[in-house]
Amino acid sequence: MTDLHLSLDRSAGRLAAQIAAGFRAAVRSGRLTAGTRLPSSRDLARDLDVSRGVVVTAYEQLTAEGFLIARRGDGTRIAPLARPDEEAAPPRPGAPQRPGAAHGPGAPARPDGPAPVYDLTPGRPDLSAFPRERWIATARTALRTLPHDALGYPDPGGVAVLRAGLAAYLGRVRAAHADPGQVVIMNGVAHGLSALLALLRGAGHGALAVEDPTSVRQLPMMESAGLRLVRVAVDGEGLDVAALARSGARAVLVTPAHQYPTGVVLSAARRAALIAWARRVDGLVLEDDYDAEFRYDRDPVGCLQGVDPERVVLLGSVSKSLAPALRLGWAVAPPAVAARLCEHRAGTDLGAPVLEQYALAEFIAAGGYDRHLRTMRRRYRARRDALAAALELHLPDARVHGVSAGIHLYVELPAGCDETAVVARAARAGVAVAGARSMWSPERARSAPPALVLGYAGLGETRLVKAAELLGQAVTHGADG
Ligand SMILES: Cc1ncc(COP(=O)(O)O)c(C=O)c1O
Known part of the structure; x- marks a missing residue:
């Protein structure tokens, strides 16, 4: 049997996560190569003196991330794409809302008038849950301990302590492969x-x-970047990589953890195919990890960047985890791209505000960020459950997608519904929702089923249930009349 040299720290708990991390490290370092057959979960469990379920969980997680392939009759093997330097061509340094902008992506333009009683426009966390007191305390600590020199013009790539803190955090939580030098602080995903x-x-x-x-929300910015935009279909497995390959583009923006807005998780096969495509065309994958902190029914699937750090730039921010107003985010990029991003910041805006960066670094280091996320995950899960159940009751003919993660649902309305009319009727009943039509390309919008995107983070369970009832009426009354 392969000697895996996995060591576990039993006092630290989360044994499945430790096993998964050990495998990722072994693959990245080249100690485990593509095709290597792994011991059965039973054998490895015996070897490591853990329960079999722990190993099964670790294997399932790594399979979902594309590190492993499990085939009936052939056991579990290291995936052929799991190691960046195995491709024939050596990787070269990487090349590098409209309406409702005040609300969420795809939020409808709100005519002047009374604010909605139930605001389900997507794109915002529960802003009332911002940890104000803890943030004040951390900001105070950061300011008190900051040397005077730190108040000069900052490193345009971000303050060192935050880059290091984020590298460790993203490695732990998103299985990112991040050296602090590859982390560049940006003003959110959009800025990155x-x-x-x-x-x-x-x-x-x-x-x-x-x-x-x-x-x-991101379309106008992309349209003005001087690049031809090629829209590539998303199906039940996520981005259609075969269609991407036909597009001629060598760079792609994707939301693998939770496609925006449909909520589809990119399948393991597509993840592998996407990485293979990037290597084949000497391309770059821009991974928008906008709401990856929120997973409810299973462990988060690690980010794509962890599978091939030379081909993927990970983009994330605190907009969904804390508040969009902070305008704090990051890019984790191949070293050459990270260096160019730093130069870009130096040449355009001289870097991000320093006090907020120190405050976030302190918040992460002191465990406040983890604690806040744990609380919010519980809260959002309860809200998601309440809304999904109420939709089943009041809109039984709708199909609800994307429930396992994030802070919004994608609700396909019964065929024949007039999406625009439903959004307008809901607004008159005090329920603000976003129609999905504007999120599709004009060509696909014609055939896309009518759908709503519902952000549920900001409303408590009772209000969500009431909103779903009103929404149900907005749909059925239209059908009657
Ligand atoms: C899918 C998606 N990506 C990125 C962003 C922008 O996020 P940020 O606030 O980090 O710039 C949004 C904004 O709502 C979004 O919906």
């Missing part, structure tokens, strides 16, 4: 994306592939 698009254009890219549907 616009900077990367400028770099791509400078590096000679002519096109950017984008999922169809996608977040309308």
